[in-house]
Amino acid sequence: MKRVDEVLVSLRRIIRATDIHSKQLSKHSGLTSPQLLILMAISKLGDVTIGTVAKDVNLSQATVTTILDRLEKRNLVRRVRSEVDRRRVHAQLTEEGNKVVEDAPSPLQESFVEKFDQLPEWEQTMLLSSVQKLAELMQASNIDASPVLYVGDVTHHLTGTQGR
Amino acid sequence: MKRVDEVLVSLRRIIRATDIHSKQLSKHSGLTSPQLLILMAISKLGDVTIGTVAKDVNLSQATVTTILDRLEKRNLVRRVRSEVDRRRVHAQLTEEGNKVVEDAPSPLQESFVEKFDQLPEWEQTMLLSSVQKLAELMQASNIDASPVLYVGDVTHHLTGTQGR
DNA sequence: ATCTAATCTTTAGTATGCGAATCATTTTAA
DNA sequence: TTAAAATGATTCGCATACTAAAGATTAGAT
Numbered sequence: 001m002k003r004v005d006e007v008l009v010s011l012r013r014i015i016r017a018t019d020i021h022s023k024q025l026s027k028h029s030g031l032t033s034p035q036l037l038i039l040m041a042i043s044k045l046g047d048v049t050i051g052t053v054a055k056d057v058n059l060s061q062a063t064v065t066t067i068l069d070r071l072e073k074r075n076l077v078r079r080v081r082s083e084v085d086r087r088r089v090h091a092q093l094t095e096e097g098n099k100v101v102e103d104a105p106s107p108l109q110e111s112f113v114e115k116f117d118q119l120p121e122w123e124q125t126m127l128l129s130s131v132q133k134l135a136e137l138m139q140a141s142n143i144d145a146s147p148v149l150y151v152g153d154v155t156h157h158l159t160g161t162q163g164r
Numbered sequence: 165m166k167r168v169d170e171v172l173v174s175l176r177r178i179i180r181a182t183d184i185h186s187k188q189l190s191k192h193s194g195l196t197s198p199q200l201l202i203l204m205a206i207s208k209l210g211d212v213t214i215g216t217v218a219k220d221v222n223l224s225q226a227t228v229t230t231i232l233d234r235l236e237k238r239n240l241v242r243r244v245r246s247e248v249d250r251r252r253v254h255a256q257l258t259e260e261g262n263k264v265v266e267d268a269p270s271p272l273q274e275s276f277v278e279k280f281d282q283l284p285e286w287e288q289t290m291l292l293s294s295v296q297k298l299a300e301l302m303q304a305s306n307i308d309a310s311p312v313l314y315v316g317d318v319t320h321h322l323t324g325t326q327g328r
Numbered sequence: 329a330t331c332t333a334a335t336c337t338t339t340a341g342t343a344t345g346c347g348a349a350t351c352a353t354t355t356t357a358a
Numbered sequence: 359t360t361a362a363a364a365t366g367a368t369t370c371g372c373a374t375a376c377t378a379a380a381g382a383t384t385a386g387a388t
């Protein structure tokens with residue numbers, strides 16, 4: 001098995017692990033990772049617009065909107081339309097939202113954090129720079145792959161349900 | 165910002181990048197990454213049951229079922245109920261499915277692969293071992309975190325819509 | 329002043345992905 | 359032999375997540 005394939009296998013494992021953790025978190029605390037992440041971002045940034053939150057948590061605006069819908073329904077977050085620029089919508093934590101954020105655990109594996117913190121410093125540094133490098137490579141790949149149509153005729157075999 | 169948090173930020177970037185790539189792939193080839201992954205698994209394993217496929221691609225059976233629904237609708241895959249044990253369902257590639265698999269690009273970023281391959285060997289090795297280490301840490305965290313209820317009272321603040 | 333382009337958010341549509349519940353079937357045990 | 363347990367797949371309900379397009383509003387240019 002090639003090295004690059006092994007990297008991808010590990011990445012898939014990591015992605016799955018975070019997903020499974022999110023489900024566990026939700027069972028215990030009632031909130032999933034992205035929900036918590038967004039709450040924490042709002043708490044950190046104060047009275048922010050939805051777009052800013054999206055950038056901060058690295059999710060698309062549309063995704064943040066739907067997650068905010070759920071958080072608003074639970075009274076953890078309030079939406080306030082800006083007076084200055086009425087296109088903007090600000091998100092604020094409610095009283096309850098504040099409490100939840102204070103009591104909440106890390107949105108990502110707490111025991112992972114512990115384990116990581118126990119590693120020697122050189123290893124932490126190495127892991128961090130590795131994962132940063134990978135993220136960078138992938139992001140760059142996405143960007144310069146987008147205009148290239150590297151598959152020609154696969155679509156021919158399909159029924160065409162894909163078209164919008 | 166703590167190192168561990170930066171790791172998690174990078175992981176989120178990676179997760180997003182793979183997702184975006186999957187969408188791009190689907191636009192060009194009509195198939196998303198998981199769909200391609202499952203097709204390739206079936207091609208590799210031959211006449212397999214759904215459960216075996218699920219294990220091989222590291223996804224839940226339920227997920228594989230829904231993806232197979234889509235693949236079957238497009239005539240890339242056939243389902244055949246086993247004669248020996250009628251609980252089992254075998255998945256087979258159709259003629260078209262075979263063609264698609266042959267023509268298909270890597271289900272994961274092709275240009276990422278290129279970029280990765282161009283790195284010096286020591287760096288490839290380092291990246292691989294880093295990501296493996298992280299995957300291991302996360303998986304271990306999931307396992308030994310599951311019985312621990314590390315959040316006590318967050319649920320109190322919620323409306324209780326969560327219960328099934 | 330008004331038309332146009334840009335900006336911000338939401339909506340619509342599609343695809344993952346999971347656990348839990350359900351259904352059909354097979355195996356095991358009484 | 360037949361009732362109970364286990365197994366394999368599907369269905370259901372929910373939550374992400376994306377892009378594209380629509381809606382609303384503002385800013386800029388003529």
